[in-house]
Amino acid sequence: GGGGDGGGGSTVTSTQCPVTSGSCASDGSSSWTNVTLTAGADGIFTGTLVTNQCSNHPYGRLVSGGVFSGMQSQIDCVSVTIPAAGFEETPVAAPIRGALAFSISGGVNVYGPFEAGFVEGQACTNGKGTCAGGVDVPVCESKLIADCGEENVNYGMLLDTCAGHANPYHYHKDLACDYAAGSTGDHSPLVAIALDGRGLYGLWEGNGSAPSNLDACNGHTGPVPAYTNDDGVSFPAQDNVYHYHTSETPPYTIGCYGPVASIAECKTLFPTCDVGFVDFCTASGSVHYDTDCPCFSQAGESYNTGVVSADCTVGEETEESEETETESGGESEADDDDEGMTGGDGLSSTEDGAAGHAHLDTLLVMLATALLAKN
Incomplete structure (x- = not known):
């Protein structure tokens, strides 16, 4: 090639x-x-x-x-x-x-x-x-x-x-x-x-x-x-x-x-199947491709042969992104579990939420102290 x-x-x-x-x-x-x-x-x-x-x-x-x-x-x-x-x-x-x-x-x-x-x-x-x-x-x-x-x-x-x-x-x-x-x-x-x-x-x-x-x-x-x-x-x-x-x-x-x-x-027969996925644009649309898996069709069924979506920008270079899927063919648990998602500040959503609750508790304590001092 x-x-x-x-x-x-x-x-x-x-x-x-x-x-x-x-x-x-x-x-x-x-x-x-x-x-x-x-x-x-x-x-x-x-x-x-x-x-x-x-x-x-x-x-x-x-x-x-x-x-x-x-x-x-x-x-x-x-x-x-x-x-x-x-x-x-x-x-x-x-x-x-x-x-x-x-x-x-x-x-x-x-x-x-x-x-x-x-x-x-x-x-x-x-x-x-x-x-x-x-x-x-x-x-x-x-x-x-x-x-x-x-x-x-x-x-x-x-x-x-x-x-x-x-x-x-x-x-x-x-x-x-x-x-x-x-x-x-x-x-x-x-x-x-x-x-x-x-x-x-x-x-x-x-x-x-x-x-x-x-x-x-x-x-x-x-x-x-x-x-x-x-x-x-x-x-x-x-x-x-x-x-x-x-x-x-x-x-x-x-x-x-x-x-x-x-x-x-x-x-x-191929350990390369179901382990190396790439997503990219072609002249016909977006493709989700199982690389090095040469098993495409049999008895009316097909695999690895279709355009996922026609929504692609042709003429601009696209980046390939590899994905690892679970053996069941679905998304990984990390993809499905919102608690494992990363926020913009680098904290996971669970860490970000805990930090927010701690900050609110501190404000409430300060407010209560101020009210007691006033009274």
């Missing part, structure tokens, strides 16, 4: 790549991968994938005048064992940072939805704009627009036209440049292999629409099509296997390694 969200922890350095160091070509021509995987009857792929982690398509953005501005990442040859250690038994948490899958056509890193965060001025040309780590990329972009004004956002720090960026180059959303992403009426092809050995497919189900029954991990059970890559590596069509889809809503790629029965079950 913007602050450098690191590489996957399931890779080891390899010397198998033809070139093992240097810059990746911005036109995608230096991408190299070697896939030696087999697909089991249960839909789980096993074997190894070696990649130099270069993008297999042009990396850059269209700038003013429609000119393509190329960018570069660095060659880093790694080998990945599938399934990766620690992810053989599911359900289990997917990596919050770093690779959680690798594209089948180019060996490119596929990340989850979250940015590592931007410090003030890092992603805006006017020196403003922040984004907390653990916020998904589109929401982060919307916050930067609210903070800085759209004309001041440095989109070179955000996703390119293929939904990737940074070094190592990695995707945060649908791998649209790796397949015909428009709905054709067919099930989308295999686009990546997850670290748990399951396949990640594109946006569409076999009926030409997005699948309607994805769990909070972004997976479901059903048929998948056969696949052959550019190097002639083939995998057969399979029926009734659990697999993942990319999506146009978060988590966009993979939330967790499933299956899971509910958002609640997904959240139990």
Whole structure:
């Protein structure tokens, strides 16, 4: 992500790549991968994938005048064992940072939805704009627009036209440049292999629409099509296997390694859920966000996906405030208990009240003494 969200922890350095160091070509021509995987009857792929982690398509953005501005990442040859250690038994948490899958056509890193965060001025040309780590990329972009004004956002720090960026180059959303992403009426092809050995497919189900029954991990059970890559590596069509889809809503790629029965079950896999809340303005309104919690929707329920209020001042930088909520999801006892509130003079309301009563008692004693002296 913007602050450098690191590489996957399931890779080891390899010397198998033809070139093992240097810059990746911005036109995608230096991408190299070697896939030696087999697909089991249960839909789980096993074997190894070696990649130099270069993008297999042009990396850059269209700038003013429609000119393509190329960018570069660095060659880093790694080998990945599938399934990766620690992810053989599911359900289990997917990596919050770093690779959680690798594209089948180019060996490119596929990340989850979250940015590592931007410090003030890092992603805006006017020196403003922040984004907390653990916020998904589109929401982060919307916050930067609210903070800085759209004309001041440095989109070179955000996703390119293929939904990737940074070094190592990695995707945060649908791998649209790796397949015909428009709905054709067919099930989308295999686009990546997850670290748990399951396949990640594109946006569409076999009926030409997005699948309607994805769990909070972004997976479901059903048929998948056969696949052959550019190097002639083939995998057969399979029926009734659990697999993942990319999506146009978060988590966009993979939330967790499933299956899971509910958002609640997904959240139990991540100690980062329900502990780090931030409140901020976006271009659409105010947001209350549970950072680094990739459990967004299942069975008609949603979490962490809505704008709380449209009442935000767009164009002025807003501060993020972290909150800690109780396990029940409500406010802490200190928030509910007026006796613990702090007054303007630094005293708690109980201390302030006690001081006021003591002052009144002193006045009454003085008044009584004066009356007795007069009489």
